[in-house]
């Protein structure tokens with residue numbers, strides 16, 4: 376690691392580098408951002424960063440190799456990025472993914488999940504769900520997010536219910552901040568499921584795939600009628616992520 380040094384109007388943050396060839400190095404900043412530099416650029420970065428081209432300097436500042444001499448906010452931001460990066464190590468894992476089932480009714484070309492809803496061996500057993508819940512609480516993190524993914528996890532809503540209720544029961548003594556998220560196509564939703572998700576404050580995360588013409592808000596409303604119970608405010612739909620249209 377090289378150490379910070381004030382040079383003219385630009386300050387160098389600590390960074391490391393690894394030589395790739397005679398005239399190429401990969402430089403890694405304290406935040407883990409990286410860039411490729413020529414030998415000349417490396418020397419310029421160390422000895423006179425202000426001599427670097429403006430565009431290059433801007434890139435290096437955005438990746439926490441440099442900061443303006445009067446820009447103390449950058450140092451605080453760097454500190455915050457490092458703390459966030461190490462939080463998982465010091466505070467324990469906070470995000471836990473449970474996959475109740477690998478089955479899904481959809482047929483996305485890029486996905487390898489099981490299409491056959493009659494097949495066996497693609498879902499967790501209740502015993503495994505119990506074991507998973509206990510394992511999650513082995514993390515010392517104050518906030519635990521349990522995210523259900525799949526396949527389409529709502530196909531095994533019974534297992535989701537089991538996990539939520541067991542986690543809440545364990546939490547009566549653990550007293551962590553618990554958060555539940557279901558990543559789903561939403562096609563399995565029923566009014567009863569909606570009531571349950573509202574009751575337990577469960578977030579939904581979904582995506583609408585397809586060309587731009589089919590994922591505008593008007594189309595969303597035509598695909599998912601606004602009088603569905605889960606569309607009522609203040610329902611917690613975690614995201615309306617969309618995917619590129621060119622497939």
Ligand code: SF4
Pocket residue numbers: 479480481482483486487488525526527560
């Ligand atoms: S909706 Fe998701 S889980 Fe289902 S086939 Fe498509 S990518 Fe796979």
